[in-house]
């Protein structure tokens with residue numbers, strides 16, 4: 001019965017972001033809800049929002065244990081702590097009524113555990129116009145002013161343990177100062193998190209912020225269509241010219257796509273693209289006329305095209321606004337070590 005309520009709440013919370021490729025691309029983003037018995041239902045790892053239903057696409061964890069771990073962990077070696085935290089989270093996955101362990105929860109379970117009852121994390125392209133711009137400080141000031149929402153900014157850190165750790169530090173710091181924690185977190189080169197004690201509140205924070213950013217960037221309401229047409233077995237092409245037009249405009253090549261605005265980009269693009277060659281075994285092929293074709297299954301083709309469109313849209317819109325893109329430096333993509341974690345933690349407390 002209780003599980004039914006959690007599931008209904010999770011579906012209601014997730015609903016506005018389903019099928020919205022301006023909000024999530026591929027299996028990115030995650031949502032969660034908590035009950036009074038220490039249970040948290042969260043999107044399972046690798047699922048798309050529309051794949052969550054009454055029987056699958058989610059996991060259930062003991063969130064209090066996970067929260068206590070993040071509250072008390074001391075970092076000596078980040079790489080090791082990454083492994084410890086993943087194992088700890090997996091140890092706290094509950095079993096269903098049939099005694100089966102629920103699927104692996106999202107890799108972002110840590111920060112969900114330390115936040116309020118309802119949590120939404122998306123890779124909204126609107127928030128990423130701010131998160132991927134070198135003018136992010138001034139832009140955030142404008143967003144705060146227009147919306148009146150308390151917002152924290154988290155510098156770039158690889159998703160997983162590091163991000164959850166930094167979010168926990170902000171929450172702990174607010175508690176120590178006897179202040180209400182920020183309700184929204186902007187994550188550099190990544191996305192946005194909103195949390196709260198009601199579903200409506202959380203959805204409204206995100207909606208208000210999207211509106212404010214669209215206004216600031218004068219983008220209008222429209223985001224490019226990301227539909228694909230099936231042209232044959234394992235062959236899909238975009239139905240809309242947006243991506244091809246931008247690739248032609250920027251004369252985009254391997255080097256262009258190696259400039260990383262957000263981590264998902266490397267997952268899908270790295271070593272997967274060919275340009276202007278007839279004979280290619282790559283999943284993403286761009287011909288001399290900048291026409292794109294995807295050579296893989298439909299699910300992956302969709303994820304790639306959604307990510308490609310988000311990248312080109314953010315790249316183009318930031319440049320048109322007169323600002324510059326802030327790419328992720330290669331060293332940070334490789335890894336951020338324990339020392340840097342401490343530096344980041346300190347910069348957050350200032």
Ligand SMILES: [Zn+2]
Pocket residue numbers: 028029108121122123159190191
């Ligand atoms: Zn994310």
